Amino acid sequence: MADTVLLTGVSGFLGGHVALALLNAGYQVRGSLRSLGKADHVRTTLAKAGADVSRLEFVALNLLGDQGWEAAAQGCRYLVHTASPVAARMPTDKMELIRPAVEGTERALNAGLKAKVERVVLTSSMAAIAAGHDLARTTPFTAADWTNLNGRPVSAYVESKTRAERRAWELMKAAGRESDLAVINPAYIFGPLLDEDPGTSVGLIARLLKGGIPAAPRMILSIVDVRDVAAAHAAALSGANAGGRRFPMGEGSFSLMQIGDILRRRVPERADKMPRRELPDWFVRVLALFDRSLRNITGELGVIRRLDSSDAIALLGRKLIAPEEALVASAQSLIAQGLA
Numbered sequence: 001m002a003d004t005v006l007l008t009g010v011s012g013f014l015g016g017h018v019a020l021a022l023l024n025a026g027y028q029v030r031g032s033l034r035s036l037g038k039a040d041h042v043r044t045t046l047a048k049a050g051a052d053v054s055r056l057e058f059v060a061l062n063l064l065g066d067q068g069w070e071a072a073a074q075g076c077r078y079l080v081h082t083a084s085p086v087a088a089r090m091p092t093d094k095m096e097l098i099r100p101a102v103e104g105t106e107r108a109l110n111a112g113l114k115a116k117v118e119r120v121v122l123t124s125s126m127a128a129i130a131a132g133h134d135l136a137r138t139t140p141f142t143a144a145d146w147t148n149l150n151g152r153p154v155s156a157y158v159e160s161k162t163r164a165e166r167r168a169w170e171l172m173k174a175a176g177r178e179s180d181l182a183v184i185n186p187a188y189i190f191g192p193l194l195d196e197d198p199g200t201s202v203g204l205i206a207r208l209l210k211g212g213i214p215a216a217p218r219m220i221l222s223i224v225d226v227r228d229v230a231a232a233h234a235a236a237l238s239g240a241n242a243g244g245r246r247f248p249m250g251e252g253s254f255s256l257m258q259i260g261d262i263l264r265r266r267v268p269e270r271a272d273k274m275p276r277r278e279l280p281d282w283f284v285r286v287l288a289l290f291d292r293s294l295r296n297i298t299g300e301l302g303v304i305r306r307l308d309s310s311d312a313i314a315l316l317g318r319k320l321i322a323p324e325e326a327l328v329a330s331a332q333s334l335i336a337q338g339l340a
Contacts, residue, residue, distance in 0.1 A: 002055055004028040005237070006076040006117070008108055009083030010058070011038050013199030014123065014189060016045060017230035018082055023051040025234050030076060032061040032083065045195045063104030073115035078237050081108040082123040084164065086157065086200050094156035101160035102167050109171045119243060120172070121236045122183045124165040126222060127158040129185050129248055130305045140308040143185075143246035155296050179244035182236035184229060187250030187307055190326040191226035193333040205330040208260060209340035211273035216256035217284045217294070218302045224249045224309075225326035228316065235315050247315060250307035252323040259327060266328045267335075 005022055009015035010031025022029050023046065033039060039058040047053045059072040063083060073079065085100045105122070112120050130141040132148030147154065147162045154162075165183060172181040188201045198206050207213055229249060236242040254262070260274035281301045288294035309320060334340040 002026055002028040003077040004030055004075055005078045005080055006030050006032070006059075006073050006108075006112070007080045007082065008032040008061065008104075009081075009123075011042050011197075012082060013193070013197060013202065014226060014229060015082045016042065016194045017191075017226045018080060018233045019056070020046055020049050020051050020194070021230040021234040022080070022237075023053070023055055027078075027234075027237075028055045028057075030057050030059055030072065032059050032072060034060065034062055036060050041195070049194055061107075063100040063107065066107065069107045069111040070114055073111040073117065076112070076115055076117055078119050078121070079108060079112035079117045080121045080123075080233055080237070081105065081168075082233075083108070084123065085160065094159060097156045097160040098163055101164040105164040105168050106171065109168055113171070113175050113177065118180065119237055120168075120181050121233050122165065122168050122181065123233070124168075124183045124185045124246070125161040126185050126187045126248060126250060126305070126307055127161040128165045129246075130307070131155075131158045131162075135303055138304075140306040141248060142308045143248055143311060152299060181244065182239070182242040183246045184232050184236065184312075185246055185248045185307075186229045187222035187224045187248075189226050189229055190223055190323075190330045191321075192329040193337055193339075196337050196339060198330075198334060198339060202330045202334065205259075205263070205327065206334050206340045208256075208263060208275070209267070209270050209273055209331060209334060213256065213260075213275050215277050215279050216260065216275040217279050217297060218255060218257075218281055219297060219300060220253050220255045220302065220304050221259070222250035222253045222305055222307055223323040223326055224251055225321035225323075225329070228312075228320050231316055232312055239315055242315060245311065247312040248307040249309050249312045249320070251309060251320040251326075253304050253306055254323060254327075262324050262327055263331055266324070267331045270331070270335075270340075
């Protein structure tokens with residue numbers, strides 16, 4: 001019988017790709033949804049992607065509710081916790097993101113520990129590694145780095161990911177099982193869609209393709225392909241040396257203008273939609289006085305953060321997919337899905 005993996009957040013952009021990777025690797029997947037009404041859609045989506053969905057089942061779980069967690073983890077050999085709140089715009093009350101991120105991590109890991117799963121793989125983020133540091137830093141961030149929540153102001157999302165990952169390590173250490181936790185820390189995730197939900201990062205590509213960013217702020221994104229991130233989750237389940245470690249994943253940093261230039265060249269039918277100029281930083285800061293959505297990025301203008309992905313490359317046993325291919329795959333699947 002195939003080993004069973006409890007996978008939280010199976011309907012998400014990353015969660016769907018992780019489910020696909022696990023099913024293709026031969027696992028039985030028990031995917032969590034906030035509502036079982038999404039089950040048929042997820043099953044159909046994964047079947048279209050070529051997965052054997054006879055090994056896929058679903059449970060209803062809520063990050064902010066206790067019901068069902070212990071039962072969901074029973075009989076599972078592994079736990080993969082990808083579910084976490086995201087927001088395109090930061091909420092007025094930061095606890096709207098922090099509370100479900102931290103409490104959801106607590107519920108998932110406590111259920112897994114009680115069920116005696118052999119390994120837990122947690123989806124964290126470069127947000128838990130590279131924020132709150134000196135802006136002048138040029139060296140890549142590694143698994144040894146942690147976001148400094150007491151340093152420069154950080155967003156609610158950054159704080160939620162940092163506190164959730166910190167809590168995961170605390171729980172595993174208290175249980176004497178720190179070596180059974182592996183954490184994946186991806187940069188901005190792009191790549192092909194499995195369904196019509198573009199998520200947050202790919203939603204940026206949709207805006208570009210629609211001409212929604214005619215002039216770009218000087219934002220610089222570190223990029224990783226969703227297929228690599230999903231493969232890293234699957235590899236971390238059984239990797240002999242994966243336990244007790246963090247795996248930063250980012251393969252190159254690009255400004256919004258550079259992303260626009262890539263898409264202008266590789267998706268020529270949308271060339272006229274790409275940004276035509278880069279906005280001066282001072283102008284973006286003035287706009288932020290009137291546009292709340294810009295306030296969280298003013299401190300990030302022109303900041304380059306690079307990740308050392310060598311541990312993730314070793315885990316996968318191959319190079320990461322080129323960022324340009326991740327961006328183009330996002331664009332092509334958005335167009336194919338009629339979302340751009």
